[in-house]
Amino acid sequence: MKSDLCKQLGIEFPLFAFSHCRDVVAAVTNAGGMGVFGAAMMSPEQLEEELSWIDDHVDGRPYGVDLIVPNKFEAKGQDIPDEQILAMVPEGHKEFAASVLRDKGLDPGDLDARRQELLVFRDNISADGARRSLEVAFRHPIALIANALGVPPADMLEMGKAHGVAVAALVGTAQHARAQVAAGVDIIVAAGGEAGGHTGEISTMVLVPEVVQSIADMGADVPVLAAGGIASGAQMAGAMAMGAAGAWCGSVWLTTAEAETNPVVKEKMLAASSADTVRARSRTGKPSRQLVSGWTEAWEGKGAPKPLPMPLQTLVSEPALARIDQLSQTGDAGAQELATYWVGQGVGLMTQAMSAGAVVQAFKEDFLRGYERLQAALEG
Amino acid sequence: MKSDLCKQLGIEFPLFAFSHCRDVVAAVTNAGGMGVFGAAMMSPEQLEEELSWIDDHVDGRPYGVDLIVPNKFEAKGQDIPDEQILAMVPEGHKEFAASVLRDKGLDPGDLDARRQELLVFRDNISADGARRSLEVAFRHPIALIANALGVPPADMLEMGKAHGVAVAALVGTAQHARAQVAAGVDIIVAAGGEAGGHTGEISTMVLVPEVVQSIADMGADVPVLAAGGIASGAQMAGAMAMGAAGAWCGSVWLTTAEAETNPVVKEKMLAASSADTVRARSRTGKPSRQLVSGWTEAWEGKGAPKPLPMPLQTLVSEPALARIDQLSQTGDAGAQELATYWVGQGVGLMTQAMSAGAVVQAFKEDFLRGYERLQAALEG
Numbered sequence: 001m002k003s004d005l006c007k008q009l010g011i012e013f014p015l016f017a018f019s020h021c022r023d024v025v026a027a028v029t030n031a032g033g034m035g036v037f038g039a040a041m042m043s044p045e046q047l048e049e050e051l052s053w054i055d056d057h058v059d060g061r062p063y064g065v066d067l068i069v070p071n072k073f074e075a076k077g078q079d080i081p082d083e084q085i086l087a088m089v090p091e092g093h094k095e096f097a098a099s100v101l102r103d104k105g106l107d108p109g110d111l112d113a114r115r116q117e118l119l120v121f122r123d124n125i126s127a128d129g130a131r132r133s134l135e136v137a138f139r140h141p142i143a144l145i146a147n148a149l150g151v152p153p154a155d156m157l158e159m160g161k162a163h164g165v166a167v168a169a170l171v172g173t174a175q176h177a178r179a180q181v182a183a184g185v186d187i188i189v190a191a192g193g194e195a196g197g198h199t200g201e202i203s204t205m206v207l208v209p210e211v212v213q214s215i216a217d218m219g220a221d222v223p224v225l226a227a228g229g230i231a232s233g234a235q236m237a238g239a240m241a242m243g244a245a246g247a248w249c250g251s252v253w254l255t256t257a258e259a260e261t262n263p264v265v266k267e268k269m270l271a272a273s274s275a276d277t278v279r280a281r282s283r284t285g286k287p288s289r290q291l292v293s294g295w296t297e298a299w300e301g302k303g304a305p306k307p308l309p310m311p312l313q314t315l316v317s318e319p320a321l322a323r324i325d326q327l328s329q330t331g332d333a334g335a336q337e338l339a340t341y342w343v344g345q346g347v348g349l350m351t352q353a354m355s356a357g358a359v360v361q362a363f364k365e366d367f368l369r370g371y372e373r374l375q376a377a378l379e380g
Numbered sequence: 381m382k383s384d385l386c387k388q389l390g391i392e393f394p395l396f397a398f399s400h401c402r403d404v405v406a407a408v409t410n411a412g413g414m415g416v417f418g419a420a421m422m423s424p425e426q427l428e429e430e431l432s433w434i435d436d437h438v439d440g441r442p443y444g445v446d447l448i449v450p451n452k453f454e455a456k457g458q459d460i461p462d463e464q465i466l467a468m469v470p471e472g473h474k475e476f477a478a479s480v481l482r483d484k485g486l487d488p489g490d491l492d493a494r495r496q497e498l499l500v501f502r503d504n505i506s507a508d509g510a511r512r513s514l515e516v517a518f519r520h521p522i523a524l525i526a527n528a529l530g531v532p533p534a535d536m537l538e539m540g541k542a543h544g545v546a547v548a549a550l551v552g553t554a555q556h557a558r559a560q561v562a563a564g565v566d567i568i569v570a571a572g573g574e575a576g577g578h579t580g581e582i583s584t585m586v587l588v589p590e591v592v593q594s595i596a597d598m599g600a601d602v603p604v605l606a607a608g609g610i611a612s613g614a615q616m617a618g619a620m621a622m623g624a625a626g627a628w629c630g631s632v633w634l635t636t637a638e639a640e641t642n643p644v645v646k647e648k649m650l651a652a653s654s655a656d657t658v659r660a661r662s663r664t665g666k667p668s669r670q671l672v673s674g675w676t677e678a679w680e681g682k683g684a685p686k687p688l689p690m691p692l693q694t695l696v697s698e699p700a701l702a703r704i705d706q707l708s709q710t711g712d713a714g715a716q717e718l719a720t721y722w723v724g725q726g727v728g729l730m731t732q733a734m735s736a737g738a739v740v741q742a743f744k745e746d747f748l749r750g751y752e753r754l755q756a757a758l759e760g
Contacts, residue, residue, distance in 0.1 A: 001760075002760025173655055175655075194582075194585060201655075202654045202728075205618070206574055207654065209615060234623060238617075239618060241753055273554060273555070345582055371758060374750075374751045377620055378382070
């Protein structure tokens with residue numbers, strides 16, 4: 001493809017793969033797209049190791065990094081001691097989470113110990129941790145750096161300019177897109193409400209043209225990537241007909257051979273229809289879209305406690321879900337019923353396990369089919 | 381355009397305009413698309429009058445009719461007398477609706493009298509009324525008949541075949557699409573959750589390719605129209621790249637010069653962003669997407685009663701909303717704040733009042749722009 005964005009970033013096909021799995025990142029980059037390594041919750045040391053591995057496997061081809069960097073490098077409440085954070089989690093919530101496991105005949109194990117472990121990661125998303133991760137990222141030959149929450153901090157933007165690295169930001173409304181463009185962001189990712197993970201309510205179909213128009217109205221020339229629900233090349237072509245410069249996908253990589261997704265969840269995703277996701281607060285405290293399972297149903301059901309504000313709900317859900325993942329892989333039917341992960345409505349289009357490289361190839365072919373459909377409609 | 385569907389229906393451009401306004405229907409048909417007259421809640425006598433008017437204004441060009449025909453021609457509970465239906469509406473709900481008006485300094489007027497009037501329409505959607513409407517529709521030279529709720533009854537399908545009229549049905553899931561195709565429906569309208577009015581939760585971006593694939597997997601060859609959030613030709617091109625045979629739009633006509641939309645609501649729609657809609661049960665008892673207003677906010681707020689099941693909630697909301705519409709047009713600021721109507725997220729893309737014919741023309745031009753974007757991306 002010969003689009004401006006492809007030329008700018010040195011890629012062949014403007015398909016961006018958000019993944020926490022370095023193998024997926026390298027495979028997509030090597031197949032002509034751009035892998036973007038999701039490094040949130042990772043220590044600077046781990047990040048260094050992962051990016052070095054990627055460097056060794058992409059032969060100089062461009063890839064990106066996605067971080068969660070708190071605005072102004074200030075993590076709210078960073079001085080609250082661990083014990084105090086743990087004490088803020090109500091017993092009723094902990095007990096409810098454990099009861100969901102017990103109701104399926106599972107031994108919850110020591111969830112408190114797992115809660116304690118989770119807190120280790122607070123350091124990584126603190127001001128200093130985030131800053132160190134950013135410095136690690138810029139020591140590698142990255143072509144793009146993305147921030148998932150809010151306007152990237154001034155430091156990220158400055159470091160991006162200084163290193164000639166494009167800075168991208170995710171938005172769920174046209175209003176946020178305008179704020180990001182005004183702040184100097186180079187690439188906007190317009191993420192529709194059908195996306196997996198934290199998501200808003202405006203659909204990709206509407207959000208993409210609205211954001212594109214909104215940026216044009218500012219007199220700015222900032223490319224927009226479409227995200228949310230996209231799992232095929234024809235959808236990518238559709239988004240680009242609406243003005244997007246490419247597609248940003250996360251869910252579609254979860255069922256690839258390379259992905260470290262729980263194999264039980266992989267199978268569930270391949271079997272799921274688009275109706276099998278739910279946007280719920282029960283995982284992190286903020287609305288995020290997940291695969292429907294016994295776990296999400298229990299939290300949506302009568303008698304379930306109201307999810308706690310972020311980050312407390314994570315201390316309730318993640319330890320229990322880690323235990324569920326573990327037990328599900330031993331063949332336990334109850335645990336398999338409860339197992340879930342973040343995924344978008346595009347899961348309904350994910351029906352075949354493939355390698356990440358094969359997914360990129362399928363996107364390219366299906367993109368052409370999408371284009372040819374329009375050609376045929378116009379020319380008969 | 382030279383697509384199969386265009387040839388089959390004798391239209392130039394596969395843009396379908398659902399509207400309760402005959403002027404919009406005629407204008408779209410005359411501009412090369414297909415107007416589809418929404419005739420639900422209309423008596424057979426009224427329908428006869430409206431369709432005759434359309435016949436006189438389209439010079440033989442094809443148009444369609446959309447009815448709500450109860451399955452198997454049995455309206456559940458049709459023998460319940462009016463007084464008994466009215467008595468089923470709790471005082472608390474009636475009082476809450478009136479209080480929303482009073483809180484804005486409005487005199488609710490005689491809402492009970494309006495409730496009584498609404499019941500007159502029960503006849504029209506009863507088994508006999510629906511059957512008579514269907515007979516009226518087939519006496520006119522219609523090219524398409526659509527049913528909005530569930531699988532069209534066998535009679536509608538048989539009459540469609542006998543008259544050579546395509547039968548269309550709206551669906552919100554791939555599962556429903558398969559059931560409709562199995563029943564013999566000729567055209568599927570895949571309506572995403574961003575659509576105005578009654579709507580599901582799966583987005584257009586995902587639903588369209590999922591339904592297209594699902595029908596192909598059945599070995600069937602049934603065209604799919606994309607609905608939900610579409611207010612521009614580039615989005616229509618996007619949907620067709622994903623496999624749709626055309627677009628079915630409702631919201632985009634509400635702000636046209638011809639539409640009978642309350643002018644106050646028209647202005648609000650032109651100013652609204654895609655974030656200004658809400659999918660709520662407060663209008664009919666089932667989730668339907670509407671423009672956010674003081675009315676919808678009151679029903680979403682604390683202390684609001686839980687919406688009643690269909691059709692009881694309509695007896696609470698419609699009389700109050702009719703009063704609000706009336707008062708808003710006298711310039712009352714409180715009534716203007718409360719005024720609302722069904723509309724999809726595409727409202728964020730509706731920024732200019734145009735004639736319906738000009739909207740069709742703008743769609744055609746923007747469709748080409750969408751196609752050319754893909755061409756430019758591929759060829760540089």
